Amino acid sequence: MTSLDVVSLSRLQFGLTALYHFLFVPLTLGLSILLGVMESVYVMTGRAIWKEMTKFWGLLFGINFAMGVATGITMEFQFGMNWAYYSHYVGDIFGAPLAIEGLMAFFLEATFIGLFFFGWEKLSALQHLTVTWLVALGSNISALWILIANGWMQYPVGAEFNPATMRMEVTSFMEVLFNPVAQAKFVHTVSAGYVTGSMFVLSISAYYLLKGRHVEFAKRSMTVAASFGLASALSVVVLGDESGYTAGENQKMKIAAIEAMWETEPAPASFTLFGFPNLEKHTTEYEVKIPWVLGLIATRSQDKEVPGIKELVAQAEQRIKNGLVAYDALEKLRADPSSVTEKARLDATAADLGHALLLKKIRPDVRNATPEEIAQAAWSTVPAVSPLFWSFRFMVGLGFYFIALFAVAFVLASKRRLDRYRLFLWAALLSLPLPWIAAELGWIVAEVGRQPWVIEGVLPTFLAVSNLSAANVWTTLIGFVVFYSTLAVVDVFLMVKTAKAGPQAPRTEPTVRLAAAE
Template sequence: MDLDIVALSRLQFAMTALYHFLFVPLTLGLSIVVAIMETVYVMTGRPIWRQMTKFWGALFGINFVLGVATGLVMEFQFGMNWSYYSHYVGDIFGAPLAIEGLMAFFLEATFVGLFFFGWDKLSRVGHLATAWAVAIGSNFSALWILIANGWMQNPVGSAFNPQTMRMEVTDFGAVLFNPVAQAKFVHTVSAGYVTASMFVLGVSAWYLLKGRHIDLAKRSMTVAASFGLASALSVVVLGDESGYLSTEHQKMKLASIEAMWNTEPAPAAFTAFGFPDQQARETHFAVHVPIVMGLIGTRSLTTEIPGINQLVENAKARIREGIAAYDALQKIRATGSTAAIPPDARRSFDDVGHQLGYALLLKRYVDDPRQATPEQIERAAWDTVPGVAPLFWSFRVMVAIGLFLIAIMATFFVLSARRTLDRRRWLLKIAVYAIPLPWIAAELGWFVAEFGRQPWIIEGVLPTAAAVSNLGAGTLLLTILGFALLYTVLFVIEMGLMLRGIRKGPEPDREPPATLVAPNSPLVAAE
């Protein structure tokens, strides 16, 4: 039953997180695209750019509202479904989320109102400032959330306190400048920029196919193709950085993505195709590309990438050290007083306490890890291997979509430079049908990042199975069904509003005079 609760808790959070992430990339990217369009309007004074800003800004607003609503649900889930996780790491994980709310979300939420209702009340430059404040706030919000998530992937700047049984911050600067968090941030926001660019490109292509709003569509496609191409190329570069950091901080995730069962001589080959078999612990019909994985994963020709089998052996050694840490922890807790802690117990815990999380993996099989048998240690070590086949294929589909999007953006960038965007209708149709692809790639990316971390909710520190709340399976099933129903309704509303706005198109927009003159003014009399 405990495993059922863990699986259901994971299913509920995965469902709500992946649904929420349908809105995040478009919010991140469209906020920048809209700000760029308004910048051009302020610089040129041409009304078409104001019309473009208002049209795409309206679609941004619909997406923004539903993104906020679905994001709030996830905040509450930490306390409801993952109470021990919240207790264990709340001092660290809660800080970036609190800063995100106070510093970024309030900035974004405040200026989004001024953006929509301040067109005729603010100067051009003043309104432009609100557009960029919304864009900066949206992206700044993602920064703090990804700092929190990055710490889960690479828990730096923290230490476990055996007296309080909680993780505590030892260096907030290390948490803030965690290389994994920084790489995830730039990679994620770049993916959001590609998503928004593809959305603008596809919708604009649809207008050209229908022969509607030609001027707006062509200009929008030019912005989207230029911004999207730069963003798509940066996604590749920043994704390479994430892979390189995984070699250092999440070796098992990288080995599982590559279905690399055994350590190969450096430089390792990249498995372009194959069918991973986790039971047989081999990859059938594998097609290897020599040297490539070694260059991507280590940026050298001499550094080995450890395989799954070797990493499992390393996990066994860590579990044994974790058992020693667990024994020392029990001796410390038995004293009940800091002054009475036996020096040998404290010394032992300081030496191997960083491996305590590996001992907690045994809780799945035995109440007291110190009583674990060699067979249970073996099973716990193999638990550190996530699902290889889902990771293997998710990563490759994501990469294939990314390369396809680069080709689309580059093609339309060239067409926009030649002013021939509407010459090839088959390309316009491809752009329309390609609108969902960035979302698919983004969702697969998050799946690889989060599923690849299993069985850890905090890498090497706290197993997912130990982090859940003490809830009944019936309660979880009921909430899952409730969320599924609610989110289906929200999805229908979102799609209905977005499609209605796209079909309606931009409204005629006339900029008010820069200076209003009273009827009895001397200027009027002079005229």
């Protein structure tokens, strides 16, 4: 087997484990906030049914949280196991947010989740409410630091290449922290998580109403889910637009591939609502376009053109040529570290060094690359167009569907008619898996759209892998598939069993007001 097989297998392994782990992250984010809302109502009103709601949805949250932890830990092992050169090359930068996430967020979340489950009889109402909100805070801070790390992979700021150590090193941690791509990804991702949590509560509550069980419990749960879900679904669309703008500024090839836009789109740029990308002819057939929309998303203007794939490939070809100058200067500088001339050449072209590394997939002695090989390397910067084109459109379509569904739920909740329309209840129940599908599609758009880079413009993916045999990767891949499949069966079994059993009947107890709880 060739090194390409190792790269493909390592990518497949990380992709599968990441997609599986991301099944649990959105629900953790969404349910944690909903638990805080429900318990806040309990503390303010003292009505026992809100306490039972918090306990029941908290039990499902706990099952999901445990699975998320188990799958997340195995993902981090892969950085050292399958992606050793990546860890060596950018570990000083990428490792810092992950370490802070573990110290600041995960320990906060993991510590207080125990108090959430076992502190009901030991803490006052206000103290337990504080614990619940700290769990929610920990969940969201955890997502923030993970997305800061991922955002840096998409848009590497606050770092530069050090020829003495042959590694990327931090120059400004504040730039890493306030990376605009990371911030846009964070607010968009957590909003998607809130939609997932809301849909989870809405769908299971709809099941209870269809069965005529736990009616008052289900109505109140649906009311909270409808209100929070509508606000979150609207936020996803608005904040997704911000992600589109940051990608239009910093990842132009991703935007062009999502649009299957081979030629540069003149201002005001139109958005392709529908079409069929033809990869052989480099065209998109049967296009249906909406005028001006792409210009607003990608450039926030109507007077700027949006570059197409062909133009961006030409720019990549020029960057590869500049990168070859940097590569040559680096080699000579390593032979003579005191050379002022070569240091100046490297400083002038270092930003394009990563593009020259694309040639290593074609030939090891990149300084002898032919014009044809440079052109081939330039075209390798185009990610998979068809998966991006369709994933994005299905994701956006689902986003607008969520707005419509939660809007209907909100109106029915306002009129106290949630149990009157079985067609709506069936729609809510059958919509349960859709937020996860939308979230996975969003992950595909973000990560496949970055290829062929593991660090955008800095390090090609094929260079980032460990020096492993394909047999070793196959072994761990099969092991992860078996392990994750087992966890999936356990998770589904526990979730279905708990949801079918439903909440415990509220115990008869006096109304507990906030003052009394003090």
